[in-house]
Amino acid sequence: MKPLLLIVAYLVAVTLPLLLSAWVGGPPRQLHQELASGLGILAFSMILVEFILSGRFKAISNDVGMDVTMRFHQIMARTLLVFALLHPFLYQGTPTGGERPWDPTRQLTLTTDFSDLATGIAAYLLLAGLIVMAIGRTQLGYRYETWRLLHGLGALLIAVLLLHHTVYAGRYGSQPVMTWVWLVMTGVAVGSLLMVYLVVPWLQKARPWRVTSVVRLTPKQWEVTVTPDGHDGLDYQAGQFVWLNVGHSTFSMKENPFSMSSAPAGGPEVSFMIKELGDFTRTIGQIKPDTVAYLDGPYGNLTVDGREESGVALIAGGVGLAPLLGILRQMRLTGDSRKVKVIYGNRIINQIAYHEELGDEDVVYVLSEPPEDWHGETGFIDGALMDREFSENEFRDWVFVMCGPAIMMDVVEDHLSTRGTPPQRILAERFSYD
Known part of the structure; x- marks a missing residue:
């Protein structure tokens, strides 16, 4: 509506x-x-x-x-x-x-x-x-x-x-x-x-943040964590995003939208999973602890809070894992009783982030260029893979949350529609818009 x-x-x-x-x-x-x-x-x-x-x-x-x-x-x-x-x-x-x-x-x-x-x-x-x-x-x-x-x-x-x-x-x-x-x-x-x-x-000037850590996750992916400086922090839902400004005036144009990979239940600190792509993201590794930062948000409704579906499917491509990781963390921290399954696609194995935290139970890893000893799914996240991982009842009754490359999301959305998933149970957030 x-x-x-x-x-x-x-x-x-x-x-x-x-x-x-x-x-x-x-x-x-x-x-x-x-x-x-x-x-x-x-x-x-x-x-x-x-x-x-x-x-x-x-x-x-x-x-x-x-x-x-x-x-x-x-x-x-x-x-x-x-x-x-x-x-x-x-x-x-x-x-x-x-x-x-x-x-x-x-x-x-x-x-x-x-x-x-x-x-x-x-x-x-x-x-x-x-x-x-x-x-x-x-x-x-x-x-x-x-x-x-x-x-x-x-x-x-x-x-x-x-x-x-x-x-x-x-x-x-x-x-x-x-x-x-x-x-x-x-x-x-x-x-x-x-x-x-x-x-x-x-x-924003009255609500500064400070960088507490910058950690390399994979060769081109980083985790940046900030903590509130003199205020209570951010009231947000897992899966939302903010405009992040690191090391610049609040009036600077150098701010970018990033989904939060942290969970509200995890405390006031907020974390971001950021991939080196543009001018700002290529300098992530140079950010020093205690650098001032500003957050404008939260925005978006890529969240499963308050929903009544029996299961949650989290479908991520590359750095699109960020908001879905926040949702997964929130569900685990709050003891959410809903079933959950993660489909996580990448090109090569060293692009997989948070493997130890994600684990292997109810998590399906997909590589388009797998090594010879790879035993997980290969190729791309497509209709055939979705049919292997989800039953007819799950297609109909679960909520499907997606974030990743536009091509992947278009393919998955189309397939979900053909399998009878109601539109209100398909939540999507794209990296960019043309």
């Missing part, structure tokens, strides 16, 4: 300006001109709501789930881009002659005032560039911190440009009621950005 509520709330928010514009009304125009205005209104309102979807708001990420939220954010970004690209071209065929386009009756949406058109043109180009950069961020090779800064500033600039364009060049946006609607919506969007980049960092 929660994803459905998100969709309903989203539709109300993005269609409100469109409905109000229809209520404000105006002299009749040709259908394609009204369609052009409608698409432009929808695109602008969708852009403003995207600020909320991409912001760090627990009411959304914790209730609906980060995976659902980010997928929805991506789909809507692509949709609004199509609306925006079509918007100016649908004005073709506007009748010529008379006092067009400076008609004081505002029968036409276009204007010859270049300053009013220029802001729309600039936003038009920036929007396309912003979405393309987001989709191709990995291929373009941008540092995460650089991309995040450019993405935030680019979205802010687009919102301001479109506000000017809509109010001064738009047929409906120039109406006093609509001008106030756009001002309020833009203010909320910009406010959400300021909340993330200014208010939250300011509040």
Whole structure:
């Protein structure tokens, strides 16, 4: 029901300006001109709501789930881009002659005032560039911190440009009621950005953490543990994640999202399982004990707390073990009576982390490039392996929690659906989103 509520709330928010514009009304125009205005209104309102979807708001990420939220954010970004690209071209065929386009009756949406058109043109180009950069961020090779800064500033600039364009060049946006609607919506969007980049960092200054240990788990995987410095710590559920900032100001862009591999029942210390991938993670081994750190969170709903299923299946690929390890630790520490089975996939044997802690009972290790003396599962985590490890009743009655590479998760999700696992019993969290 929660994803459905998100969709309903989203539709109300993005269609409100469109409905109000229809209520404000105006002299009749040709259908394609009204369609052009409608698409432009929808695109602008969708852009403003995207600020909320991409912001760090627990009411959304914790209730609906980060995976659902980010997928929805991506789909809507692509949709609004199509609306925006079509918007100016649908004005073709506007009748010529008379006092067009400076008609004081505002029968036409276009204007010859270049300053009013220029802001729309600039936003038009920036929007396309912003979405393309987001989709191709990995291929373009941008540092995460650089991309995040450019993405935030680019979205802010687009919102301001479109506000000017809509109010001064738009047929409906120039109406006093609509001008106030756009001002309020833009203010909320910009406010959400300021909340993330200014208010939250300011509040974090009063809740510092200190690094207590940095331990190498495998050749390219580390465990970083932090402890609260002068406060009670973090109230979180096993499986959630935080934005971790180590050794920088709270206002620094150098923070990254990491799932917690520790369990709330284990005490106030919080641990992270981090793989060397990006610019920050390659320097994990250089972090010194007692380095100041800041945590923003918790976020996400990849948790089994309060669920009533008889069993829990934890399916991890590589460093995707992190949040699932936190769940497993919490279940063991609290004496959880539910059955549990772990499927843990890696490429080679020396990538297996926490082997001693995990043990071999109810844990299935999978290697795609196994050594000759390997006696566990080989290949990839796929439908065939799932069928070998889970019964028909388990597919139907257990909750399946997944974290790992997108390909693995897509394959497993599809197979679970074919085996009759209800959608509400499939919990997933991806490493990244295109």
